[in-house]
Amino acid sequence: MNTLGVRTLFSKEMRRFLRVPGQTVLSPLITTSLYFLVFGWSLGSRIREVDGVPYARFILPGLVMLGVVTNAYLNSASSLFVMKLQGTVVDVLVSPLSYAEILGAFVAAAVVRGLLVGGIMWLVGAAFTGFGVAHPAVATLLLVAVASGFAALGFLTATWAASFEQVNFLPTFVVTPLTFLGGVFYSASMAPPALRWLTRSNPVYYLVEALRWAVLGRSDVPPGAGLAVAAVLATGALAAAYAVLRSGWRLRG
Amino acid sequence: MPDPVVRIRGLSKRYGDFTALDRVDLDVVQGEILALLGPNGAGKTTLISIVAGLVRASEGEATVLGRDVVRDYRFTRRAVGLVPQETNFDPFFTVEETLRFQAGYFGVRLSPDRLEEILHALDLAGKRHANTRSLSGGMKRRLLIGKALVHEPKVLFLDEPTAGVDVRLRQQLWAYVRLLRSRGTTIVLTTHYLEEAEELAERVAVIDRGRILLVEGKELLMARRGGKTLRVSLGAPIPELPGRLAAMGARLAEGGCAIDVDAPSEGSFGPVLAALAEAGLPIGDVETRRARLEEVFVSLLGDGAAGGAP
Numbered sequence: 001m002n003t004l005g006v007r008t009l010f011s012k013e014m015r016r017f018l019r020v021p022g023q024t025v026l027s028p029l030i031t032t033s034l035y036f037l038v039f040g041w042s043l044g045s046r047i048r049e050v051d052g053v054p055y056a057r058f059i060l061p062g063l064v065m066l067g068v069v070t071n072a073y074l075n076s077a078s079s080l081f082v083m084k085l086q087g088t089v090v091d092v093l094v095s096p097l098s099y100a101e102i103l104g105a106f107v108a109a110a111v112v113r114g115l116l117v118g119g120i121m122w123l124v125g126a127a128f129t130g131f132g133v134a135h136p137a138v139a140t141l142l143l144v145a146v147a148s149g150f151a152a153l154g155f156l157t158a159t160w161a162a163s164f165e166q167v168n169f170l171p172t173f174v175v176t177p178l179t180f181l182g183g184v185f186y187s188a189s190m191a192p193p194a195l196r197w198l199t200r201s202n203p204v205y206y207l208v209e210a211l212r213w214a215v216l217g218r219s220d221v222p223p224g225a226g227l228a229v230a231a232v233l234a235t236g237a238l239a240a241a242y243a244v245l246r247s248g249w250r251l252r253g
Numbered sequence: 254m255p256d257p258v259v260r261i262r263g264l265s266k267r268y269g270d271f272t273a274l275d276r277v278d279l280d281v282v283q284g285e286i287l288a289l290l291g292p293n294g295a296g297k298t299t300l301i302s303i304v305a306g307l308v309r310a311s312e313g314e315a316t317v318l319g320r321d322v323v324r325d326y327r328f329t330r331r332a333v334g335l336v337p338q339e340t341n342f343d344p345f346f347t348v349e350e351t352l353r354f355q356a357g358y359f360g361v362r363l364s365p366d367r368l369e370e371i372l373h374a375l376d377l378a379g380k381r382h383a384n385t386r387s388l389s390g391g392m393k394r395r396l397l398i399g400k401a402l403v404h405e406p407k408v409l410f411l412d413e414p415t416a417g418v419d420v421r422l423r424q425q426l427w428a429y430v431r432l433l434r435s436r437g438t439t440i441v442l443t444t445h446y447l448e449e450a451e452e453l454a455e456r457v458a459v460i461d462r463g464r465i466l467l468v469e470g471k472e473l474l475m476a477r478r479g480g481k482t483l484r485v486s487l488g489a490p491i492p493e494l495p496g497r498l499a500a501m502g503a504r505l506a507e508g509g510c511a512i513d514v515d516a517p518s519e520g521s522f523g524p525v526l527a528a529l530a531e532a533g534l535p536i537g538d539v540e541t542r543r544a545r546l547e548e549v550f551v552s553l554l555g556d557g558a559a560g561g562a563p
């Protein structure tokens with residue numbers, strides 16, 4: 001294995017996003033903090049509690065999940081896309097790094113960014129709602145799996161994409177709607193039947209519920225469902241990204 | 254003869270119906286500088302990209318130091334340095350960081366001495382901490398060369414290394430290429446500047462429409478295709494050559510304003526000059542020229558086209 005090679009690519013990816021912290025860390029943090037303040041506070045004064053949990057505390061896991069997912073995705077997607085656009089992807093392709101090593105380094109850095117943003121968001125939210133986490137190990141495992149899956153999806157999208165618009169397609173038109181309809185702001189069991197049905201057929205809902213269980217210690221759905229969705233997502237997306245990278249599609253002539 | 258450093262056999266590359274490389278065979282010998290010459294779209298970049306691992310062959314094989322470039326890619330990529338034709342830069346990083354990262358990908362830690370050497374050889378020392386985005390076009394190309402050298406490759410592929418580099422730096426780069434060669438690096442370069450091939454290469458491979466037309470020592474190639482030509486410019490046009498000059502193989506050029514004579518096999522223009530003086534022609538200027546590689550190259554491509562490649 002080319003250990004130094006992987007470490008170098010990983011640290012390059014890390015430095016890339018840390019060099020523009022305003023874009024990569026601060027801006028998602030502000031967006032999500034705004035959700036938290038606006039929804040948590042304005043609705044919180046009326047809803048107060050969901051199943052015995054203060055509303056602001058209830059929505060925090062879903063917001064953290066959204067932050068982790070979008071940042072993991074955007075890190076690998078925008079990095080690979082820029083490399084493709086600038087032609088620097090050649091530097092990696094002529095190196096003795098294997099496909100698994102390349103993908104591993106990209107995904108690892110993206111996971112770190114996802115967890116970093118998610119972690120800071122959680123700290124900000126927890127300052128208002130309390131720092132207790134019921135099952136920290138499960139929360140971490142779940143988020144790492146979900147972040148890996150979305151990092152791999154980002155890698156796939158960037159391989160395919162011909163424009164930034166296409167890179168942004170997934171977060172804008174898929175992830176955000178699915179997250180909003182995934183019970184981040186409401187409890188499916190209290191929603192009207194149509195919304196309840198929609199929510200329950202949405203895989204992101206199970207991820208949010210599993211994180212809720214891990215953080216709050218309670219959820220509508222057993223956490224196993226969310227962990228299973230995360231496992232399928234991570235293995236499926238990683239395997240697909242690996243296969244595409246290996247095939248040389250759009251990267252190697 | 255030692256085993257070739259790069260050995261290419263029956264290499265083809267097709268893009269759909271289009272054949273970019275057509276059963277190419279080529280050996281690159283240890284320690285030489287080989288120039289790959291050919292018009293736009295001939296397949297030069299495709300050929301070296303396959304050896305460097307950027308492009309996959311449709312057929313055939315390429316080995317570097319005896320190892321297959323696909324099966325043994327970890328080994329062959331460490332042995333190969335590629336300066337791609339297209340410049341690239343990562344807008345997030347400085348020159349030094351870029352070089353360090355590139356070394357890292359190859360599993361190499363860039364020593365301070367090596368870093369200094371590369372920066373100086375490529376005249377980038379003053380830009381060490383500059384963001385690569387801020388480099389001029391020629392500087393970006395030099396950085397590209399630096400990146401290809403960080404892991405001390407045994408074989409260096411230079412795909413038009415001096416496109417967009419100014420004259421002074423071109424000389425400097427040539428000197429550096431010769432230095433690398435003197436240290437044992439084998440070099441393959443593609444170029445459109447024929448003077449570059451003429452200046453640097455020991456052997457020249459001419460490629461056109463995906464086929465290698467010829468591989469030959471540069472001297473041989475030039476000797477084969479042309480010796481010196483004498484050109485006599487006349488003060489006023491003449492309608493016809495004096496018979497004695499015509500018998501020596503002279504011909505009228507420039508609408509009768511000049512006479513061209515190829516060097517006779519004995520190599521002396523003495524008799525020609527004597528005949529000219531005797532004929533009492535209004536001689537304006539006299540010069541001799543040796544056919545340049547460029548002309549050789551153009552005439553070869555002409556032959557190739559006449560040969561009727563599909």
Ligand SMILES: Nc1ncnc2c1ncn2[C@@H]1O[C@H](COP(=O)(O)OP(=O)(O)OP(=O)(O)O)[C@@H](O)[C@H]1O
Pocket residue numbers: 253268271273291292293294295296297298299300338
């Ligand atoms: N990815 C690709 N898809 C389709 N055709 C391609 C691709 N890459 C190269 N070609 C074609 O293959 C041929 C050889 O291209 P190549 O880049 O090797 O030429 P070249 O000799 O390097 O030319 P130049 O001197 O212009 O750099 C060209 O006709 C080119 O259009």
Ligand SMILES: [Mg+2]
Pocket residue numbers: 297298299338412
């Ligand atoms: Mg080319």
